[in-house]
Amino acid sequence: MKHKKKNLKGYELFKYAKKIIPGGSQLFGKRAELYAPGLWPSYYKKAKGCEVTDLNNKKYLDFTMVGTGTSVLGYANKTVNKSIQKSIDNGSISTLNNKEEVDLAELLVDLHPKMEMVRYARSGGEILSIAIRIARAYTGRDKVAICGYHGWHDWYISANLKNPNNLNNHLLAGIGSSGVPSLMKGLTTPFEFNEIESLEKILKKDPKRYAAVIIEPFRDNGPKKGYLEAVKSVAKKYGAVLIFDEITSGFRETLGGMYKNTKVIPDMVTFGKAISNGIPMSAVLGRRKIMKSFTSTFVSSTYWGDRTGPAAAIATINFMKKNNVGKQVKKKGLDLKKIIYEAALKSKLDITISGMPSLLSYRLNVPNWPLALTYIIISMLKKGILSNDRIYSNFSHSPKHIRKFKLAINQTFKELSKKIKDKNLKDSVPLGVKKMGFDKVLK
Structure with a gap:
């Protein structure tokens, strides 16, 4: 091959991937430019519960959409995996x-x-x-x-x-x-x-x-x-x-x-x-x-x-029924909504939050939202959290995980507010601002 990866990881691997995969990824929403250009981990080695391990073995708590909204029970749920494995062992x-x-x-x-x-x-x-x-x-x-x-x-x-x-x-x-x-x-x-x-x-x-x-x-x-x-x-x-x-x-x-x-x-x-x-x-x-x-x-x-799809769906629905997942996911969503709102309030940031409790999205009403959001993503990464402007509550988000998110988002909003006030926010986003919109990603 003309192009060969040489132990590339994270964003560098994504840049290489774009040479042999149009767009770089199979899902538009997983393009690194939509998060933190140059810094987004981009690839994972392992995902369990709401914890994601990247190719550098760094662990993050996932407070994004958690698998683009797919894994409401958390990644690699033991009960669901057992059902899938059985269906594979008996011929998928x-x-x-x-x-x-x-x-x-x-x-x-x-x-x-x-x-x-x-x-x-x-x-x-x-x-x-x-x-x-x-x-x-x-x-x-x-x-x-x-x-x-x-x-x-x-x-x-x-x-x-x-x-x-x-x-x-x-x-x-x-x-x-x-x-x-x-x-x-x-x-x-x-x-x-x-x-x-x-x-x-x-x-x-x-x-x-x-x-x-x-x-x-x-x-x-x-x-x-x-x-x-x-x-x-x-x-x-x-x-x-x-x-x-x-x-x-x-x-x-x-x-x-x-x-x-x-x-x-x-x-x-x-x-x-x-x-x-x-x-x-x-x-x-x-x-x-x-x-x-x-x-x-x-x-x-x-x-x-x-066979794996229906087997996984049956196991997922039965697990949801047995563990009253809907009620818990909604409660966690309401908790996260309150945390985000109060964090913004403490930092004197005007915020708009929308979506049902399990499908939250927010926007800070600041002069340059794309720049501010990129800063938030970078800051949360440094604190060990995958974050964006969409936060889907998850069954695997434990009280401990939510407390860590609360601490991180409060610190991040406080830092952001000060940088906006001091007019030096751009200095903290050295590798480019996240893209907003389909046409912007292509440019």
């Missing part, structure tokens, strides 16, 4: 089907009584594409109204063909649509969260062509009173299938979808991430008359028949 794939996919379907239907049938994939983007295919097959229509982040597939990113800024409030600013067929222009239209007029205006303009209305119902600050009821009513009025995307929100504060806390039942709901605690797995549940349309179209993939 075969010419025949695995029984676990039937067992998981029964479990999911029991948790969501109005949902009658289930299909699987192995990632959130895949299962959302399946849900859209089913909705289109059922209705015979082709347009989709979207609200929130729903993956990378053509059907979703095509929203930016008509206007390159369409997804700015749903995904990241500057997301490109290169490679998406121009013929898909106009098939996907975004509407604004908590603004029912925004949705009605879209459907009314083309009342007989919308196959689906898909929305992340529980992200950021959640729905206003009566909003989800109105979304369901409008979708029904125009004959569109209502899909709740709970890839991120599901199986955290509730055993199943967050929508269960409301009286609104969608036609379909999707799950991923936390459902199987870090093992690839996703599912779409729906009403029988809609889900049966699946058989009229072709959607199939070899590794969807893998």
Whole structure:
């Protein structure tokens, strides 16, 4: 090979990786430029509970999204790992089907009584594409109204063909649509969260062509009173299938979808991430008359028949049920929210915190937020903590871990406040400011 790594580690290994892996990593959100350029550890050797060990054997407590929101029980949960290992030892794939996919379907239907049938994939983007295919097959229509982040597939990113800024409030600013067929222009239209007029205006303009209305119902600050009821009513009025995307929100504060806390039942709901605690797995549940349309179209993939995904999901859900995980994760999230708010208050920093307790994000209202956030990330790294502006509470965050986070964030905010006041913050960020937005990362 022309390029060969020579015992590179951390950020240097990431820089090398970009020469042979486009973008450097398999997930956009794991690009080092999104954290602390030049300093982010980038690679791990071991992850257990909420502790991550990098290639230099340095240990960090993870107070980010913990595996991009996948490992709500903590990394390498013993109970889940035992189930996975058993499924591997007995053959993770075969010419025949695995029984676990039937067992998981029964479990999911029991948790969501109005949902009658289930299909699987192995990632959130895949299962959302399946849900859209089913909705289109059922209705015979082709347009989709979207609200929130729903993956990378053509059907979703095509929203930016008509206007390159369409997804700015749903995904990241500057997301490109290169490679998406121009013929898909106009098939996907975004509407604004908590603004029912925004949705009605879209459907009314083309009342007989919308196959689906898909929305992340529980992200950021959640729905206003009566909003989800109105979304369901409008979708029904125009004959569109209502899909709740709970890839991120599901199986955290509730055993199943967050929508269960409301009286609104969608036609379909999707799950991923936390459902199987870090093992690839996703599912779409729906009403029988809609889900049966699946058989009229072709959607199939070899590794969807893998045994480890359903085995991990069953073990994860049963562990959640037995240990009342949702209640604990929510409580820890509320504790973290209070810690962050009070730390900012003590340091005289104006802060905005959003998100449900298990999916917190914050922003300090300072003159240069990207610079300030980069400083926070660097400061927390020095204190042995992986941190960012998104903090997902985790079952494995112990009282001791939370106390360490509290001490670190208080010290960091205090130092940051002084540097802003003294106008020397930039001196403490020597290797560059973190990138904000898709287009900025590419530059």
